[in-house]
Amino acid sequence: MTTSSETNVDIEMHQLPRDLRSGERTIRLRHLASDDGNALLEFGRRQPNEDLLFQERDITNVADIGDWIHDTEAGRIRSVVAEENGQIIGYATIERGRLRWTRHVAEIRVMVDVGARRVGLGHVLLGLAFESALHDDVAKIIAQMTPDQVGARKIFERLGFVEDAVLTRHVASADGELHDLVVMRFDTKQRLICLECGQAVLTLIPLQGKQLCWACYEILDLELGAG
Template sequence: MAVVELGPERCDALLRFFGDLPAGDLTFIKEEVTDPETVRSWANGESAGGRWVAVEGDEVTGYVAVRPLPGWSDHVGEVRLVVAPSSRGSGLGRELARQALVGAVSSGLSKLVVEVVAEQGAALALFTDLGFSGEALLRDHIRDRDGELRDLMVLAHHVSDTWSGMDTVGIADELGAPAG
């Protein structure tokens, strides 16, 4: 398994990955992920935040994107992460999220946010370990597939505040940051 930047050669595999995901998981990505033109435009276009895929052989098993917010929040990137159900629980989500953080910091974003359904234990665990913390709780903000209302948490990572946190996961070294 390797995590690589999304390029044109992975588009077909990425479309297969999105096509096989349960509908509920697609909602985390917030883009037209089953539309071939949209996915090809990602791979060919310039991207301020970045997009990465986990690959195993010819298949994509995970995807993470950092999308800069528009206008006066263009210093903030929103993370969108999904791992194939059959590949969960082996550290792939953690590795993709780490790559997103390194890429976002390298491209100059100073804050990252991620929206997590409040009961999503795995997502909470992996983002918290990377230095994200709860910044907002939006109650009854999501309607799940059964029509039940669920709370949405917005976790945030303030880059300048957290060099020491990044040190603990080895990210500062990767970015060439000063020690300490």
């Protein structure tokens, strides 16, 4: 089991499961399992209605959760969950377009439990999904949200996503009210490359004239400190 002292790290899918520490909290990142249905359902039913609007599936519905798990097991979706004390507190999914003319596009969805926000978990989950999409050699990564999801939008903007379109009155809430939907995109030609390991990452950190990923930064920083 690999651990980290903070949630501001670069992680890739092949490194899962992995534990993250934020203060006194320990959060495990792992792949979605076939028996996660009830935990996902509980997670979905804890979330505010406005956070559920842009979800393709109804994660408060047993049948939709079952479809999600089935598609993950079939390889159509890659799904990562964040777990704390046996409870799912967040997830990230990556799904490529299924039609021939949309195979170059991957959609990322990230959701974090209200009680687990502001600790950097959303950034880590997004980073995992982003790295996975890049390995698929897609040309474009998209994310969808409603205009009032300001926090989510800021996270994506900091990582280089830009507004691609606003679909007016495109999302209907449970009470029938219609909402706009914002589509954000990241063109993969924008990706940043670590000058030490050559990996594409979301953010780079300067150290002695080099732009590095978090993993290389930590290694070189320790080496410099030891010297």
